[in-house]
Amino acid sequence: MRVRLRDLAESLGLSVMAVSKALHDAPDIGAATKERVRAEAEKRGYWPNQAARSLRSKRSGLIGLLVPDLASPESSGIAGEILKSAENAGISVMVGMPGEKKGGEAAQVKAMMGRGSEAIFILPKISTEHRSLALEAVTQAGLPVIFFQRYPADVGPGRARVSWVMRDMGQAAQLALDHLWKLGHRKVTYLGGHPAERSHAEHWRAVREGARQRGMEMEGEPIMAGLRPEDGEREMEKILEKKSKPTAVICGNDEVAAGVARAILAAGSKIPEDLGVIGLGDGELAKHGPVPLTTIGFSNLGKAGFELWMTIREGGEMKPRVVGCELIDRGSTGKPGE
Amino acid sequence: MRVRLRDLAESLGLSVMAVSKALHDAPDIGAATKERVRAEAEKRGYWPNQAARSLRSKRSGLIGLLVPDLASPESSGIAGEILKSAENAGISVMVGMPGEKKGGEAAQVKAMMGRGSEAIFILPKISTEHRSLALEAVTQAGLPVIFFQRYPADVGPGRARVSWVMRDMGQAAQLALDHLWKLGHRKVTYLGGHPAERSHAEHWRAVREGARQRGMEMEGEPIMAGLRPEDGEREMEKILEKKSKPTAVICGNDEVAAGVARAILAAGSKIPEDLGVIGLGDGELAKHGPVPLTTIGFSNLGKAGFELWMTIREGGEMKPRVVGCELIDRGSTGKPGE
DNA sequence: CTGTTAGCGCTTTCAA
DNA sequence: TTGAAAGCGCTAACAG
Numbered sequence: 001m002r003v004r005l006r007d008l009a010e011s012l013g014l015s016v017m018a019v020s021k022a023l024h025d026a027p028d029i030g031a032a033t034k035e036r037v038r039a040e041a042e043k044r045g046y047w048p049n050q051a052a053r054s055l056r057s058k059r060s061g062l063i064g065l066l067v068p069d070l071a072s073p074e075s076s077g078i079a080g081e082i083l084k085s086a087e088n089a090g091i092s093v094m095v096g097m098p099g100e101k102k103g104g105e106a107a108q109v110k111a112m113m114g115r116g117s118e119a120i121f122i123l124p125k126i127s128t129e130h131r132s133l134a135l136e137a138v139t140q141a142g143l144p145v146i147f148f149q150r151y152p153a154d155v156g157p158g159r160a161r162v163s164w165v166m167r168d169m170g171q172a173a174q175l176a177l178d179h180l181w182k183l184g185h186r187k188v189t190y191l192g193g194h195p196a197e198r199s200h201a202e203h204w205r206a207v208r209e210g211a212r213q214r215g216m217e218m219e220g221e222p223i224m225a226g227l228r229p230e231d232g233e234r235e236m237e238k239i240l241e242k243k244s245k246p247t248a249v250i251c252g253n254d255e256v257a258a259g260v261a262r263a264i265l266a267a268g269s270k271i272p273e274d275l276g277v278i279g280l281g282d283g284e285l286a287k288h289g290p291v292p293l294t295t296i297g298f299s300n301l302g303k304a305g306f307e308l309w310m311t312i313r314e315g316g317e318m319k320p321r322v323v324g325c326e327l328i329d330r331g332s333t334g335k336p337g338e
Numbered sequence: 339m340r341v342r343l344r345d346l347a348e349s350l351g352l353s354v355m356a357v358s359k360a361l362h363d364a365p366d367i368g369a370a371t372k373e374r375v376r377a378e379a380e381k382r383g384y385w386p387n388q389a390a391r392s393l394r395s396k397r398s399g400l401i402g403l404l405v406p407d408l409a410s411p412e413s414s415g416i417a418g419e420i421l422k423s424a425e426n427a428g429i430s431v432m433v434g435m436p437g438e439k440k441g442g443e444a445a446q447v448k449a450m451m452g453r454g455s456e457a458i459f460i461l462p463k464i465s466t467e468h469r470s471l472a473l474e475a476v477t478q479a480g481l482p483v484i485f486f487q488r489y490p491a492d493v494g495p496g497r498a499r500v501s502w503v504m505r506d507m508g509q510a511a512q513l514a515l516d517h518l519w520k521l522g523h524r525k526v527t528y529l530g531g532h533p534a535e536r537s538h539a540e541h542w543r544a545v546r547e548g549a550r551q552r553g554m555e556m557e558g559e560p561i562m563a564g565l566r567p568e569d570g571e572r573e574m575e576k577i578l579e580k581k582s583k584p585t586a587v588i589c590g591n592d593e594v595a596a597g598v599a600r601a602i603l604a605a606g607s608k609i610p611e612d613l614g615v616i617g618l619g620d621g622e623l624a625k626h627g628p629v630p631l632t633t634i635g636f637s638n639l640g641k642a643g644f645e646l647w648m649t650i651r652e653g654g655e656m657k658p659r660v661v662g663c664e665l666i667d668r669g670s671t672g673k674p675g676e
Numbered sequence: 677c678t679g680t681t682a683g684c685g686c687t688t689t690c691a692a
Numbered sequence: 693t694t695g696a697a698a699g700c701g702c703t704a705a706c707a708g
Contacts, residue, residue, distance in 0.1 A: 002478075002479060004701060004702090005701070005702070006701080006702095014678080014679090015678070015679050015680080016679090016701090016702080016703095017678075017679060017680080017703080018677090018678055018679070020702070020703065021678085021703095024703090028677055028678080029677070029678080030677060030678090033677085033678085045475065045478065047448040047449075047451065047452050047475075048452050048701085048702080049393070049452055049454075049700090049701050049702070050389075050449065050452040050453045050454075050702095051388075051389040051390075051392050051393045051398075051452070051453055051454050051700090051701080051702090052389075052393050052684090052700070052701035052702040052703090053452075053701080053702055053703075054389050054684095054702095055387070055389045055390050055393060055683095055684045055685065055686090055700095055701080055702070055703095056683080056684050056701085056702050056703045056704075057684090057702085057703060057704080060389075061449075062453070065433075067421075069418060070408060070414040070415070070417055070418035070421070071414065071415065071418060071622075073622075076408040076409065076414040077408070077409065079408055080407060080408035080409060080435065083405075083408070083433060083434070083435040084435060084437060087434065087435060087436065087437055087439075087442065087446070088437075090445075092432055092434070092446075092449045092450075092453065093432065093433055093434070094430055094431065094432050094433075095403075095421060095431055095432075095433040096421070096425065096430070096431070097418065097421040097422060097425060098425065099422060099425055099426075101425075104425065107428075108425070108430075110385040111385075111388065111399075111430045112430075113385065114385050114386055114387055114388040114389070115388045115389055115400070115430065115453065116387075116388075116389050137383065137385075140340070140383065141340060229625070229626040255626070258626050259626070262626075284409075284411075284622060284623070285622070285623075285626055285627075287567070288567040288593070288596050288597070288600075288623055288627060288628075289623075289626060289627060289628070290626075290627070290628055290629075291628075342685060342686085343685070343686070344685080344686095352694085352695090353694070353695045353696080354685090354686080354687095354695090355687085355694075355695055355696080356693090356694055356695070358686070358687065359687095359694085362687095366693055366694080367693070367694080368693065368694090371693085371694090386685085386686080387684090387685050387686070388686095389684090389685080389686090390684070390685035390686040390687090390700090391685080391686055391687075392686095392700095393684095393685080393686070393687090393699095393700045393701065393702090394685085394686050394687045394688075394699080394700050395686085395687060395688080395700090
């Protein structure tokens, strides 16, 4: 932290205020002066002390982002989208990854608010129960909160300054079913995720409804046994031992689908000839896992959330948003029994 | 930003200073007073304004982290390790992901310094040429910089306040070669990454040297054609068309190895019976890619870097560090020709 | 068009 | 063991 406004002011023979205004391109400063100031600032390598700035003014140009981890493609993907949007808008981001330590989330949120964050973005963990503590502190302080992908059960649209962006799981289900239906599949199994997880429950429900409407048979109960590849692998092994088998498996995410694919190949069956697999998310494993996966890709959730906040910041509405999706055919689905 | 020290002071009938000291557990405040202050702070939900604090004191408890992206398992992994270490130490982290925009890096670094960052952590992009600009600004400000994984060519240990943590690529090469040698492989191919990339060049060099020492034959030129799965896939297809083939392929990272594995399977060959594959990094694709990969796992680089900084912060040396590795056998290697 | 005054919330320094 | 004074670098509000 070297050069201050005062240093510039002194060497230019101006007041601190004039320099500040010039750098902010205020309308009441002469063009010639502005130019002189800018040149000097450039020459001496000035950059503003944001701590001092946000102590004084309301806008800090800083947001806080809470992530559960960065290992899963889901969270690192969304986090990356947010960081990119933030850079384009000239906004800085503090990132916190609270561990299991009790009160860790609240502590991180307080640190973010203490540094002047204008909003808190939260990528919740799957279990969203104990979220409320952190949320309490934030909303009490009057900061807007944006949730991504899921949100705790106890917040409703009535709650002050809380909003969220979600993926359209209903559309995702329809796309998958349409695709399979057109190929000729009439019997499918659902292999999903965490039942307490609203978006996954919704996905499953939409698949079941959509299948019923089309007159498609759902083989077996929905299997909600986790979202990791090993979960998919384990459950698929069980399915393969049964007499009655589906012709395709709709998965709750790409990781489960990767595990499913591995189990199918390990059993000596072929994809898509013997069994079709369809993922969700278009992540790394959909492209480079056991087989290239037909999957559902969503449009940019992080960007949508960031834009939602920008709207709110300018006084706009807090209405939650839903982003759409498209089917990406990589050949892990085909006509059944071919 | 609600309750201030002043508010606490007023309701407790103390001075602002007494409250500040009590919360900092200063030695010159009575135990009873401390307790009263803490209780009140808790009750009213006080948390400090860090902007004001770092305006006054030297230690801000904030660091800046620059990442090239979060999509690759490499960068998101290290970033996650850093965030976790930071949480444990009660340090906040600003994260920037500069895009291609010119001057983006420098701008982000300035924003970090402007908010009082005590250090800048950099996960460089593969091409480290134009790094110097950002670096210039930081070192000029006297902040320590820690590089992860690679560092620009123009910084040496002589340079003030710059250090780095690296992976021991030599050891990684030795582990891979030992493993293959013991299994009976006598002819291997190297399929690596970016030649301008110091650590990958070093890996390749160590593999070549190690092979020579053991009397192992290197089949073909080292192939440095990229680090993505599609690069590995494409190059492996070429190798498979040749007459003279190796019995195992040593890859520059897990992603390349995943591509290699896919090409081998696509050609109808078996892993490890027809061809062994060995990765590097123990990432997601090593566990859940086309086949489970035998690979080299490194110990926690992010943590090592964070600890290096903590040492420096307490006045310790800036000596760069190197972290070790171990072989993880997941069965993509076996006896040749079996 | 440019400058002055005041003060954001905290901590450093020094006095009581 | 506690408190008063001063000021970190910046900007809102108002004068000139």
